Amino acid sequence: MPTLPNDMSLRKPSTPVRGGAVPAVGIDAVDVRFRTKKRDVTALAEVSLDVRMGEFVALVGPSGCGKSTLLKLVAGLLTPSTGEVRLQGERVSGPRHDIGYVFQRAALLEWRSARRNILLQAEMRRMPSAQAAARADELIAMTGLEGFEDAYPHELSGGMQQRVALCRALLHEPPVLLMDEPFGALDALTREQMNIELRRIWRETGTTVLLVTHSIAEAVYLADRVVVMSPRPGTIREIIDVGLPAEREYAETMTRPEFASATGHIRGLLGSVGVGG
Template structure:
């Protein structure tokens, strides 16, 4: 079931002009995840089907424990489905994937390495030639506003800057798909808003497909093309909301639009109904 909030995205969106609307970057077909604890069998995900277009930004929201992070692990190949199929770029995911980027809630930077060297750790692990990696790191540092802080150590950086470094590290190898698991959850409200604006701009500039897990409904709607709303465990997709906003979005203006209000209202309605049912 799909609920549309506002009109569909305009067809002159430059990310769709190259045919992104027809190519699938991530696909989950009737996926379930089951595991056994010491006391009982648990179904984490059930009957999950999702098709994410190349260049699309999809946010995933739902109650705690509904399997949002588990879904990202499936896409990354860190977890195998108990049934169903996961495809990345049309290829079945059979194990850990090196062609994705992953950003977690904590930046997980190495204290003894500068911002630039934390970013370049990705190149060392992947064997990317030094000159190519440094040029790419410089581009990302400029793109994320880290200029002037590239030689700073993590303890000299704010939480928001540390997450920018983590984002640069995840993007260094130009992954076609970026997975983000509550990346701004530990930030203060103002820094989180600023990071939302930066992420929207970076997404538009890179054209990377993004799957974002978040507990913030406004964050999900501001950033995403579509918002996937999940049910309590066993997690399944309750509804997918088409946001209906242009790719380029100023923060204050977007939050005042009818499309933003309709989408956030519908998601709250769905999650409120879930809470009442519980």
């Protein structure tokens, strides 16, 4: 039965090197089993995956297949029943404070401005104030938040709120960024714009990204590889190299044969079970 580890010690991030011999994330033969009052539930079974330094990997699969559970394992919020998870070669044995995490909801503090929500990360980590302020300015410019630094969450659109959440997650320059359906609550046009922005920011920062999404098109546009998972118990059915160029203009990418091939293949693997377009 998975448990929440007690080790809350801070670990300093190391500088990511794109590619590299040691994977940014290593998942080796992981099983996760939960015990309920009525029965035992296997959430993940024999999952193995290596994510290279600087790589963008997307996870897709039917609802309840264990995608979010996999992110929690990488973050050290859950312990595998069997198997092992490593970050940059180090075994994950408790909550990791060197990673970044973005959720479906921005989870901003309503009484703090956008900038002060971003800097909350610095306060929690006791980062030097000058360093944190400079990094916040850099991220605000990178994400198009200039002019909205002093706005409060209720004054920001959903897309703007998610930009603030992304800045907060990137403030300490994490080697690995985990994203759990970050754009699922946004309207289609805003989601498209956030996809474009996220890919640009990823290219600029070189951070390793592991993204959970229910959108096949989003996964293929954003990622280098797409991991297709089976219904519970979650296993990896196939890992697909999308075969798209590194530089991707959104509208043009949607018309490319590689995009159509990858999305069609993933839909064929998943059928119509709980996964959107």
